Amino acid sequence: ETGVTQTxxxxxxxxxxxxxxxxxxxxxxxxxxxxxxxxxxxxxxxxVYSLEERxxxxxxPSRFSPECPNSSHLFLHLHxxxxxxxxxxxxxxxxxxxxxxxxxxxxxxxTVV
Amino acid sequence: QKEVEQDPGPLSxxxxxxxxLNCTYSNSAFQYFMWYRQxxxxxxxxxxxxxxxxxxxxxxxxxxVDKSSKYISLFIRDSQPSDSATYLCAMSAYxxxxxxxxxxxxxxxx
Numbered sequence: 001e002t003g004v005t006q007t008x009x010x011x012x013x014x015x016x017x018x019x020x021x022x023x024x025x026x027x028x029x030x031x032x033x034x035x036x037x038x039x040x041x042x043x044x045x046x047x048v049y050s051l052e053e054r055x056x057x058x059x060x061p062s063r064f065s066p067e068c069p070n071s072s073h074l075f076l077h078l079h080x081x082x083x084x085x086x087x088x089x090x091x092x093x094x095x096x097x098x099x100x101x102x103x104x105x106x107x108x109x110x111t112v113v
Numbered sequence: 114q115k116e117v118e119q120d121p122g123p124l125s126x127x128x129x130x131x132x133x134l135n136c137t138y139s140n141s142a143f144q145y146f147m148w149y150r151q152x153x154x155x156x157x158x159x160x161x162x163x164x165x166x167x168x169x170x171x172x173x174x175x176x177x178v179d180k181s182s183k184y185i186s187l188f189i190r191d192s193q194p195s196d197s198a199t200y201l202c203a204m205s206a207y208x209x210x211x212x213x214x215x216x217x218x219x220x221x222x223x
Contacts, residue, residue: 004156031209040121042213043157043201056209090156099145099205104156 003027006091006105014113015081021108023074023091031097032074034066037088037107049074050097081112116140119202119214127222132189136202136214139183143204143212146178148187151199151216160200161187192221 004025013019025032034046048056049068063085065077074091091105119136126132134148144165149157161176163169169176177186185204189196202214 033209040215042115042117042215043203043211045210048209092156094209097209099147099207099209099211100159100162102157102159102211104158106154106156 004091004093004103004105006089006108008108009106010109010111012111012113013078013081015083017081018077018079020078021076021089021091021110023076023105025072025074025091025093025103027093027103029093029095029103030071031094032068032071033092033094033102034074034076035090035092035104037090043090047076048097055097078110081110083112086110086112116212117202117204117214120217121215123218123220125220125222126192128192128194130192130221132187132192132196132219132221134187134189134200134202134217134219136185136204137183138185138204138212140204140206140212141180141183142206143180144207145205146176146185147203147205147211148174148176149201149203149213151201153198157201194221194223196221 031050036044047066067075088107090107092102094101117138147162148160151157166180173190175188199216199218201216203211
């Protein structure tokens with residue numbers, strides 16, 4: 001498999017649930033990102049990992065917890081979310097943490113009920 | 114004021130028409146400019162990127178950057194139904210912190 005793969009594609013969770021989103025890249029990239037995409041709004045950068053080290057936490061609430069166990073895998077752990085957290089969560093990777101060369105996954109469509 | 118402004122559309126054009134998309138921005142430090150295309154139920158994919166001012170052409174696509182006016186454009190010539198997608202502009206001063214526009218939804222009618 002090539003590119004950036006995200007699972008699950010769709011997720012419905014209650015506000016008291018705990019769930020995790022998974023991202024895997026097969027491109028040999030060294031940087032990985034989590035973005036949030038809400039309807040009619042610009043993509044919002046949430047977290048950045050470079051060489052498995054978190055280099056950016058963009059004022060994201062603690063109910064979102066990222067994990068990067070190695071350069072190929074990225075997780076987003078979710079707990080006690082709010083309905084306004086419903087959105088498309090996109091994972092991306094790039095060779096280095098720079099402005100170019102992003103490859104995005106297809107995203108996880110999250111609905112919080 | 115938003116850092117990047119992009120008209121959300123929607124924009125509907127007949128096949129073969131020229132599609133014109135644009136973004137304005139407020140941060141004069143931006144030097145890297147990109148256009149992404151996002152099909153329904155897919156992630157964004159990089160279409161074009163330019164550094165600083167000027168034009169860049171790739172097949173039917175032309176990207177223009179006018180830093181003096183803080184204005185960037187994307188033109189699609191001879192548009193096809195397969196060009197129907199949401200187009201996102203993105204820009205950065207020097208690093209991974211991309212500022213995105215909200216996207217313009219384009220439909221090319223056969």
